[in-house]
Amino acid sequence: MSKNLQLGDLALTLVFDTEIPQGSHVELVERIQEGQFLIGKDRQLKAPTPGWYVTHLSASARVAYGDSELTPLRGSGVPMPNLEGEEICHLFRVPA
Secondary structure, three states, X not given: OOOOOOOOOEEEEOOXXXXXXXXXXXXXXXXXXXXXXXXXXXXXXXXXXXXXXXXXXXXXXXXXXXXXXXXXXXXXXXXXXXXXXXXXXXXXXXXX
């Protein structure tokens, strides 16, 4: 499933990783092809699916994620709630 992710995009992680918590904002830094050889801190493997190396403020290294484990934070793939005008007004608090 293509989510139209591109190099440099920001995305949300949909799964937990030991380096990056689920729901974190990450930046896509390198495309991973299916079958590409990946070298991690403690293991080596072939990528089972296409994906991305991502970076995060809390991680000291790049971390690999599959396409299905990321959701974009821009464009038509961005999840947006369907809110009525009155509901939107209650989302914002204006200081007195």
